[in-house]
Amino acid sequence: MAQQKVKRLPDADVEAIFGAFAAAEPEPKGELDYVNPFTLLVAVVLSAQATDAGVNKATKLLFQLADTPKKMVALGPAEIEDKIKTIGLFRNKAKNVFALSQQLIERFDSKVPESREALETLPGVGRKTANVVLNIAFKQPTIAVDTHLFRVANRTGLAPGDNPLKVEQGLLKIVPDQYLLHAHHWLILHGRYICKARKPDCWRCIISEWCRFEPKTPAPKGS
The missing domain is CATH 1.10.1670.10 (Helix-hairpin-Helix base-excision DNA repair enzymes (C-terminal))
Known part of the structure; x- marks a missing residue:
């Protein structure tokens, strides 16, 4: 329409x-499942062109295995890909999740930054994703x-x-x-x-x- x-x-x-x-x-409340700001960030990145229900189904096991950037990097791109293969564009999303986890470790002491500008420098993170994370994780009025x-x-x-x-x-x-x-x-x-x-x-x-x-x-x- x-x-x-x-x-x-x-x-x-x-x-x-x-x-x-x-x-x-x-x-x-939002409908994506997460356990901390990092898993929220990952879930929102994965939700592009996918349903929240579909993302939640895929991330249930993923977040049990990797709920921090270091654990996600240790998991590796292939294993991340395998865990999220039911989600649309999963190959590219797995690369982004791995890369953003690396950058969080290298540039932000493994912490999710609390500014839109910093978040938008991460792979797979645009303005919409940044605003969701800032709003839900950090209670900013975005x-x-x-x-x-x-x-x-x-x-x-x-x-x-x-x-x-x-x-x-x-x-x-x-x-x-x-x-x-x-x-x-x-x-x-x-x-x-x-x-x-x-x-x-x-x-x-x-x-x-x-x-x-x-x-x-x-x-x-x-x-």
Whole structure:
């Protein structure tokens, strides 16, 4: 379904939307499994063009064997590849996981850095991945724009933009401070389960009264 071009919502509606999200789910959580900042970083790198459920299935054993950069390097590229072979693009991802583990050891004393600039120097880590890690591991108020969040921001009128960076910057300007830490989780989960790409479930959406998407999807017959 093509994105509709809509005008940005007024501040009062933005406040109402995030107030509704907060009331419904005060502490939203990401769906990737991890045990520390390093395994979170690896999981997010692996999640590109893959489902969280698929990544969790593959990393269950991987993280039992290698939950630190040193253990991951000791495992080696071939063994990493073998453990994640059910994930799309697994060969390239295995190379990146091995290489970023090496760089964490050599450049960051085996610790995941707490800045976007430093994170983006690691193999396989772009702005979205860095923002997820900063938000979840280090409680920084960043917004990671994936396809779900991009769709919701444009459909609703929260932060219309023709690329992820514009949407991210737009949201950072308009999301009230008290909601900023959890904003990207609320929007991603909303896009994943309610505001779906082909046919949004407007009839069970908690923010439909403020959303500018039209026409709203009616409830299925007999529901």
